[in-house]
Amino acid sequence: MSVTRTARKIIKAILSREQMDGDGARVYRSIGTHQLRNLDPFLMLDEFDVKAPAGFPDHPHRGFETVTYMLEGEFLHEDFKGHKGRIGPGDLQWMSAARGIVHSEIPATNSRAHGLQLWVNLSSKDKMAEPNYQEYPASKVTQVTPEEGIDIKVIAGESYGVKSPVMTRTPTMFIDVKLAKGKTMEQAIPKEYVGFIYTISGTALFGSENHKSDAHHTLVLDENGGSFIPVESLSDDCHFVIIAGQPIREPIVQYGPFVMNTQQEIYKAFHDYDRGINGFEGAPGWTSSIRDRWA
Template sequence: MDTDPGSPVTLRHVQRAEPRQVAGPDAQVDNKALVIAPGDFRRTDPFLLMAEDWFSSTGFDWHPHRGIETVTVVLGGVLEHGDSLGNAGTLGAGGAQWMTAGRGVIHRELAYRDEYAHTLQLWLNLPSGQKLAQTRYQDLQQGDYGVYTEPGVRVEVVSGSTGGARGPAANLWPVTGLFVTLDPDTTYSQLLASHDRAFAYIVSGTATVAGRQLWEGETAWSDPVVDPGSEDDSVSELVFTTPPGNERTTLMLFSGRPIREPVAAGGPFVMNNESELRQAYVDFEEGRFGPVPRLARVRNR
């Protein structure tokens, strides 16, 4: 985020660090890991889960969502996507899709030509008043991102803003989304809203986050430093340091204000109570999300 240079800044801390949970192959993927495990939603609010997947075939064929936004980041290979709005295409490494499921969408995510895709998918919660919002899809190529640099630091801004650079993603619940690349022996301070909860996932390399050493595949959590329900609009900083050596560090940093509402999650749907969750299944089964698309596979990029 951006701020007045004269504003006071609070130093953030890391409350916990967690390794990803590797689950191995299944019927859809060659390998899978849970980066943010679902279930303890009060500790991760407004984030619900994040999975890291490596797949060639089968991938994730047609399936529905309601009540959330998903952010799918391509780390390697090429991702093919399609949805019930008629969107279809491919995303290469560095690209991201930001999808508002809202009232309901049916989509698929496959490896282009069944070759290879390595992705991260983050589920973002939506407040009750926006769970049935209009469905929307945003295809974000790496060249679309805002970019902020300083010596030894490159920040690609997908959502929100930092250092005067603004990301292209539109979202219903304000979220800062950054990909940060750090040279060895570098210190970088990222400003964040004090009422936000933030996580930093080490995609590659190693870094010290607010004094906590993290390695590839680990996530640091920094909880709000003020009451998320207050009108406090102060800023805070999260400090990253990399060790000397030859390896750059890449990390994914997201932050957002906790929504602080009940969460009822079941399969691909996330609502506020069990009645709404049951209704989501009824609406899907009775065709209110629209028919399952009959889009052909993408053959040429």
């Protein structure tokens, strides 16, 4: 007996509007705005396009993960626990802030620093876990080329039978795709996942109803249980990411850099941060060595 495969369709398209964030940094934000406050389990998506001296100096997080994927240029990062490094084109940093991280993210050079940062929520059972990093240079990011003109990087999850080694506390897939003009591909998506596509450049047709879209759009997928998303490129510079994850279905209370389940937990996050306790030991008075790099 044959099994009917159902494709997902696009139910909403949001143009990412340019706005300022951090210290003079320019970002294109879609998830995390009034148009799409969150898309459980995703809290925010920024396409950042930054040149020194702009950046994201010392700031805290609690209750979620940040995924930084560089497309062009380099960033320095440093946290209050002594973890530091540099990420360049094609590099991935998957940081679980969990119970507490204070860090700084600053361009490493005078050149353009361009990439994506995704915020992934954590369930209540994981919000107060120990922080951790998963860092992969471009050479270690899993790749697959099903045929000429289709280049895929498997940041998290699986594509065309190839799996990423990245561990996701909140089950998540993150697939980076480049297509030559006229090429088609299908990305399998678990039926229970909520997902979206973010278009970086070029033009393509997405989903079961051939939704046409170009750069800087977030395309929200329907939740009808379809098992894949089809794409056809209309240009040679077609570049997009497909991101989907298991909904947590818990209350979301966010105040700036803290994302918890209740207002009381938000108050406690500020209390802990201000007093340097419960995961923020050493935070009060800490200043990164890279904060004033371009001063």
